[in-house]
Amino acid sequence: xxxxxxxxxxxxxxxxxxxxxxxxxxxxxxxxxxxxxxxxxxxxxxxxxxxxxxxxxxxxxxxxxxxxxxxxxxxxxxxxxxxxxxxxxxxxxxxxxxxxxxxxxxxxxxxxxxxxxxxxxxxxxxxxxxxxxxxxxxxxxxxxx
Numbered sequence: 628x629x630x631x632x633x634x635x636x637x638x639x640x641x642x643x644x645x646x647x648x649x650x651x652x653x654x655x656x657x658x659x660x661x662x663x664x665x666x667x668x669x670x671x672x673x674x675x676x677x678x679x680x681x682x683x684x685x686x687x688x689x690x691x692x693x694x695x696x697x698x699x700x701x702x703x704x705x706x707x708x709x710x711x712x713x714x715x716x717x718x719x720x721x722x723x724x725x726x727x728x729x730x731x732x733x734x735x736x737x738x739x740x741x742x743x744x745x746x747x748x749x750x751x752x753x754x755x756x757x758x759x760x761x762x763x764x765x766x767x768x769x770x771x772x
Contacts, residue, residue: 643669644669644670644671645669645670645671645691645692645763645766646671646673646688646689646690646691647664647670647671647672647673647690647691647692647693647694647759648672648673648674648675648681648684648685648688648690648692648693648694649672649673649674649675649693649694649695650674650675650677650678650680650681650684650693650694650695650696650699650707651674651675651676651694651696651725652676652677652696652699652700653696656696656725656748657674657676660672660694661674663752663755673688673690677699677700677701677702678699678701678702678703678704678706678707679701679702681693681695681699681707682702682707682710682711685711685714685717685720686714686716686717689716689717689720690720691720691762691763691766691767691770692720692721692722692723692743692759692762692763692766693711693720693721693722693723694722694723694725695707695708695722695723695724695725695742696725696726697724697725697726697728697737698726698727698728704724704726704737705737705740708722708724708737708740708741708742709740712740712741719769720766721743721744721762721765721766722741722742722743723742723743723744723745723746723758723759723762724737724742724744724745724746725746725748725750726745726746726747726748727747727748728747729747734747743758743761743762743765744758744761744762746758
């Protein structure tokens with residue numbers, strides 16, 4: 628059977644491991660991102676099925692990048708982002724919004740609020756990797772600076 632997900636571009640071997648947190652309540656979406664991340668050396672994925680648990684994990688694990696579903700059952704993605712952005716230990720973590728809401732005004736509003744990138748589901752794999760690579764580069768520069 629042909630695997631529909633293309634292999635990600637292989638960067639040079641990472642100097643260190645990057646931790647990612649994906650806050651997502653949909654098991655199929657989580658499974659897809661887990662498969663993608665598993666193909667890239669140097670990445671480790673944690674997940675949370677709701678916003679409250681996502682906030683707890685962001686504070687305790689302090690991941691390099693957060694992937695955040697905007698429509699969660701307990702807290703909205705905007706509300707979660709506001710808490711993360713205002714937290715001393717989480718304010719500099721790049722947050723990539725993942726949402727089925729493709730309305731241009733929603734995307735603009737999210738980016739204006741400070742989300743690092745906004746991807747609409749179903750996302751294109753190339754767009755996912757480009758957003759993630761940019762966020763990892765940002766995280767690495769923040770760590771050094």
